[in-house]
Amino acid sequence: MNALGAVRGAIYAAVVDSGRTPTVAELAAQLGMDADLVADAFRALAEAHVIVLRPGTMEIVWAPPFSAVPTPFRSTVGSMSWHAPCAWDAFGIPAALHGDAVIEARCAWSDEWVACGVRAGTAYGDAVIHLLVPAAHFWDDIAHT
């Protein structure tokens, strides 16, 4: 596995294990890599739309489908819960973890909490997901999307 793959793997391992994303310094120490190389990997992963950095920083806010910052979308798989950047990603969490999930999502229109999830491999829930930004423009401003 190359350095980029190692950094990506370590980022996702950390967020799955703890719900938080690691810093450049933490990964450099963990992987025995130069911090500048880790930072380069963070930038390359962000450029490739694999992770999302807080603008102007090296802080990973999203490692989709996981969010390191609170959002109105929360997925519980087994005994652990994670925030997701959006409703699609809320289902992405059980997909990535290959498990069932209880999902809590707040409707942006009514502000009500919607109960949905995955049970015995089948999705359930009485709601629809509305997307405003067309797919070709998702990454123009991913936070807005």
Added chain:
Amino acid sequence: MARGALMTIPQAWDLSQRWYGNRLDPEFRRPTVEEARAIFEIVGLTGAFWSL
């Protein structure tokens, strides 16, 4: 509500499994544009909104 597209929950789950099912694999790579187009079509996400 502003215009956009609607996705059903079963579609979101189907899409998520195809999109994120291998996200934690060591050999993961993001779908290409062609692969993304194929995924959207298989899931039933069609029309101008989903064009890439």
